[in-house]
Amino acid sequence: MTIDEDLLAEGEPEREFTPGIAARMARKAVGGALLLRDPGNRLVFVEPIYKPTLEIPGGVAEENESPLAACRREVHEELGLDLPxxxxxxxxxxxAHGIWRDGLTFVFDGGVLDAGAVDRLRPGDPELRAILPMTLDEAEPRLKPSLARRLRVAVAAAQSGEGPIHTEFGRPVRAAL
Incomplete structure (x- = not known):
């Protein structure tokens, strides 16, 4: 089934019991990102032109776009790749921090590309200055601390088969049952 078919199956949208309440609810930014690596444990980082820190491929979801679809779209735009x-x-x-609202980032496994393929990657998006294959230790001075923490958890999950793992600001959360 498609999402449109699923929405039809949901029936008529509910009416607001208290008019205006939906408009007053918080809105979160949501994004999808890809952990892509090579056999030498280098990760694929992108260097945006609009910020001083590195990121991994991915970005913010557009309205009514899932984190997975956003990840797929952004990876295609940034790297020119249609990866599974x-x-x-x-x-x-x-x-929330400064001008940015709070949000959720979904990090997906992009698998392992051979080192030659990683080294041949070039930016496909004018918002990127470069694509930089680096180990996490090499990249860490150029990352926000929260992204470095998030990536350490993601790398461990990819290697161990564990996950998905819930983190808050890059720190694993162990929910009490």
Missing amino acids: IGRLLVVDWTP
């Missing part, structure tokens, strides 16, 4: 997107590794909540 693997399993979900991490769901990370980030608090």
